[in-house]
Amino acid sequence: MESFRGATQKLQLDFDHRKPVMMIYGENGTGKSTIVDAFSFICGKDFGSMKLRSGTKEEHICSICSSLDSLKIELKAGMKQWRATYKSKKALVVPDENTPTVRVLHRSQITLLVETQATKRYDEISRFIELPAIDRAEEKLNRVKIEIEQDYTIKETLYTKSESELLTHWESHNKPGHSAREWATGIVDKDLFEQKNLISDYDTIQSYICDLLKICSEYETKKNDLDKERIKILEAKEKESQEIAKVVTKDSDLQGLLQQTLKYLSRNQDQKKCPVCESPILHNELMNNIKLKIDSFSEVTAAKGLVESMQQSFEKSQHSLKEVCQKRSATCQTLLDKINSCKNSICNTYIVGLTSLIKDNVLPEQNDKVTDVLNNLNEYVRNQRGKSQEIVNQQQLIINILSNIDNNKADYEHDKLLAERLNQTLSIVILKRKEYVSGVIKEISEEVNRLYEEIHPDEKIGSLELYLLDTKKKSLELRSSFYGNDDIPPQSYYSESHLDTLGICINIALAKKYKTDILILDDVVTSVDSSHLGRFIDLLVNESRHFKNIIITTHYRPWKELYKYHQKANQNIQFVELKFWDINRGITVLSEKLSIAELEEQLVPEKFERQTVASKSGVILERLLTILCRKYSLALPYKTPPEYTLGELLSAFPGKFTKKMKVERLNNVNEVTDSCELHQFVQDIRESLFIRNMVGCHYNTIGVQFSDNDVLEFAKLTIAFAKAITCHESGEIPDRSKSGSFWESKTGMTRLYPLEA
């Protein structure tokens, strides 16, 4: 990183891929948070701990005295590489995909999930328990279920209504048979073929009657017209007689003579004289006078013409009337034949009446009588047809009702079944959703409890439970037990230290659930007392397999020392120490080595410095012997503070006890492959003790008399002893006493005997 917060100079931090845990130790102000924030910046485009400080601005992410343009962080993992810069108050990461997921837990945030509001706690796990697609499917399913239930209710009502309708009909027929259904089935099963034929016959008869009535009406009209024509003929004849009489009184022969004269004059246009008297004539004037005379005779001619034409029309009408009579007679016969063909259904009276009308040959004259007979017959047929139609209609009505009942019943039963299935489907959807959500929450709760139990075994606290309330949406509640009292909000009763570890456990559980690549615990253990610290360290090492890296930053020196001097399994931990920060040098990173490795490094001729080697060897031996004294409760003089010299520590190991001390190493199938007695080591250390005191602690003349080789051998003895009592796989001095007869390393591959002094 460059120009990023405390990194005023370029800083490179190398991760040992064989060690999933990196412990960054540094006193306050050495740059631990800068390193943590760098991960937040490049992996989460987040401003990290800066957000937790008031009065800071985005641009303060840049180192003091550096320009924002020079800010740069690069992260390499295998073949992948990402680069982050600062642009427009944001982190610009290239490529902007597949960056490792990082979860940072700052000291100030440890108890946030415990002490925060339930809604914020919910937000933290919402990614696991929110099911937007399922919620939508559930909502749609619920809607269609309600819709079908409504349909089903409507169909049920229709079905009930049809049943009720049938019952009403049955009751109106005085409940014949055993049940309405039986009665209705009887009606439906009836063969109404004859009734339907009758209706057809009645329709035909009514059609004939209708035709016949029209013919009768036509006859009546024509007869009236004929009568009128007869009167008109009489009147015309009368007028003709009168005209003729007028002409006779004048001169009946004159008309002929005048016409002959007119013809003569027309032929002889040059005639100037009368052929009879020879008197001169005016030709044209004479012809006009003759025409006037002849015209006085034309009214007679017209009267005659009128009589003739009326006579002809009358004869025509007479003929037409005769035809109507014949048609009426024929139709009447057809009607009679039709009636005879179904005479069982027609009252005999009407047959006799019609027959007599035809037989008596009264038809032409007694049209009114025919009309009366036909009207009566028509009324009778209409009634008969109505009765037949009623029977057919009743059957059809019952068929319709039964059909409605059956259809509605089938629909209603189907919809009822469908509604039931939709309802059950909805129940399944709800159940599966709730099971999943409660499963996830339970899983997280159980994991928190498991982690918490590892740090606080056999303490009467814990049983943490995260749960959702049905009455509150998006709210994640928290309760736990406290000395036999359940349903306790932990924030009310737990100590600060217990709340801290609870918060850390919740965060670790969520980090695992979120499949976090890098878990960073930023200075989180200051309030954890020493008795819990060891278990917390073990927990982290155990959990490290779930992450690509766990990065722990701390300024808590005892924690570092536990690893460095093999008191705790350290093989999976990479140690980094930050030295004093300086504005010109920036952050200084030193690779911290384990005590033995550090000593070994100094045994090469180029680095060998006798006083340092003797001193370091002594410190290592003091540390190892202190651990063994504590483990075996060996007797030491009471001191305040309890700090002992190497000599005092060695004096606590009685010879009888050291003879029983041995270390066994086992292979993967629990076979002892190596056994090492420790008695000789203790003896040799006793004998070399003065080298540490004379060379490593003080300047004195005796010290200079020891050769470098003596110091080297002392260091080698220290290293051999340290290696003899530590597990080669986990790097710790065996610390588990479960077997009841020896101490065992966490890998189970190294055993330290005896169990007790």
Place this chain on the structure above:
Amino acid sequence: MIIEDEFTESPDEIVAARIIDELLAKKFIRANRKDNITREIVSGSINEQYWKEEIDFALMDIQSKE
């Protein structure tokens, strides 16, 4: 012990698969429609008509075999 999800399946997909398995076991849906219904649920595009038809067809299937 916590089960670390691989996130090859989203929570919606996990629950949808569980729902479909249960519905199939109860014959509330037809076996050959399993993938389609799952897809519709997970995509969030399932609607009222789809639900009704699927449940109805499965019901009619059973009725026709009885």
